[in-house]
Amino acid sequence: MIETLAGPGAGGVEDLTASDLLRAIRSRRAEEERAAADQLVLAARWADLHPPESIHSAAAFTVPGSEHEEPIAGEGAPLVAEFCLAELGGVLGTSTTAAKKLVGHALELRHRLPRLWAQVLAGRVPAWRARLVAETTIHATPALTQEAAGFVDAQVAAVAGRVGPAQLDRLVAEAIKRFDLAEADPAADPEDGYLSVDPRHVTIHDEDVHFAGTMRLEAELDIADAVDLDRALAHGAATLKALGSQAPLGARRSAALGDLARTQTALDLAGPGADREHLPPAREVVLHAHFDAGFSGEATVFGPTGRMEEGQRLVLLDQVKDWCADSRTKVTIKPVLDLNAQLTTSTYEVPDRIREQVVLRDRTCVFPWCTRPARGCDVDHVIEHDHGAAAEGLPQPGPTATWNLACLCRFHHRLKTHTAWTYRMTEPGCFEWTSPHGHRYRRDLTGTSPIDPAEPPDPTAIPRPRRP
Structure with missing residues (x-):
């Protein structure tokens, strides 16, 4: 096995034959x-070391639009302290959510x-393929019991x-049907061997943005709805x-779908005799002007791109127009x-003005590798605000100021x-974080990068968590 592949002129890739390249x-x-499988083993062991305690809830996934939470692994898997996953995500260079998924898949x-x-573990199934199965069994609806998950496991293995x-x-x-996990449906055919799981959905893949400024939409519709939509497009x-x-x-069918989203529902609900002029706007565009835009005379000259706050994506000026x-x-x-x-x-x-400034400056949550939009975040005092300082005649250590938010x-x-x-904030919009295990990260508007320590952190010096 070739241990390293050196650069040009050093007996590297250029000197390999076709057979050598394939072997390499x-x-x-x-x-x-093998490394991916090892990561799963290590992630499971990390979970073993961090069971939930009284001050730390068990890690779970929130379900958008509801108060419901889904566990990171199914029934029978151990619970994990929620805050330990941020440390794991930090050293992996991923978000806390991604670390949560890794640990959940490993435990599942x-x-x-x-x-x-x-x-x-034997190397017969790649880790990525097994994780796809785990993701499905964790978030199945209704939830799979251990026996039902075991049935799926046997078939897949x-x-x-x-x-x-x-x-x-x-x-x-089939597992849901075989283990009677679904609620009884009076209209269902008891002789039907295929469980009636509703596959309908509409998914916008907002994490996959084309350089032309487009997103991919995937949908599973009722036949009648699909035919009607096709005709409308x-x-x-x-x-x-x-x-x-x-x-x-x-492109015209795509534009027609956007037109349906903006106007068709409002027009239908308004009725034939309604006043169209007072319908709600089809689209709202909010433009923020910053001092980094150039000025020419009395006119503002923007560059060829802007930034879309939702998703933190660059957009072309022509698109905004x-x-x-x-x-x-x-x-x-x-x-x-x-x-x-x-x-x-x-x-x-x-105040609203300071909050707006901080939101526009930070763009997202400033925790390492977190990408949640700043507009939905809390505005935190970096240095804790002392509510009793004024009463005691002391200077405020954590003022409500741009540099401390x-x-x-x-x-x-x-x-x-x-x-x-x-x-701590080292400069506007730039933050340095230190984890409980002494790992340090720099987060600025370009993203997150680890800060290499001058020497490895001393495990005995790790501070204990602050209790509420």
Whole structure:
């Protein structure tokens, strides 16, 4: 096996034959798969070392739009202290959510899918393939019991994990039916061997943005709904062409779908005799002007790109112009804010103007590798505000000022408050974090990067968590 591949002129890749190259890349792939399996083993052991305590709740996934939470692994897997996953995500260079998924998959495989787990450890099933199965069994609806998960495990392990998404869904559906996990449906055919699991969904893949500024949408519709939508898109595309659009058919159908989302529902609900002029706006565009935009005379000259606050994505200026061109678009231009100005107030509560400045400066939660939008975050006092300082005639150590405020999502705000994680602002929008185990990270507007310590942290000097 080739241990290293040196650069040009050093007996490296250029000197390898075709056969050598194939052997080398196969070796690297095998090493990668072994390392992925080792990560699962280590993640499970990390979970073993961090059971929930009285001051730390068990880790779980929140379900958007509801108060319901889903566990990181299914029934029969051990619980894990929620705050320990931030430390793991930090050293992996991933978000806390990604670390939560890694630990959840490891526990799901070890405790509920033991046959598949054994095949991963033996190198017969790649870790990524086993994790896909674990993700499905963890979040099945209704939840799988240990027996039902064992049924899926036996079927998948029999084919060394080689099942596609459709096959896996059928296996889960069969497990739900076989173990009577679904609520009885009076209209269901008791002789039907295939469980009626509703597959309908509409998913917008907002993490996969094309350089042209587009997103992919995936949907599973009722047949009648699909036929109606197809007709509506065909009609909309034809209308756009009749109005002079030179775009290809696919682009016109895509634009027609956007038109449906913005106007069709409002028009239908308004009724035939309604006053269309007082309908709510089809789209609202809020423009924030910053001092980093150039100025030429009395006109503001923006660069060719802007930043979309939702998702923190760059957008082309031409796209913004198109968004604003619709006659039913509401355009709001926010007052100019200098993101480098130091604003302050004598109160503990953060005024709207200061909050807006901090939100626009930080863009996301400032915890390492967290990408939650700042607008939905708490505004935290980096240096704790002393509510009794004024009464005692002491200077306020943690004032409500731009230089002492940062955006933290609710989870990382709680983590900062109740654990030994600490951070400080080194310059506007730039933060240095230190974990309980002494690992340090720099977070700025370009992202997160680890700070190499001058010497390894001393485990005996790790501070104990702060108790509420």
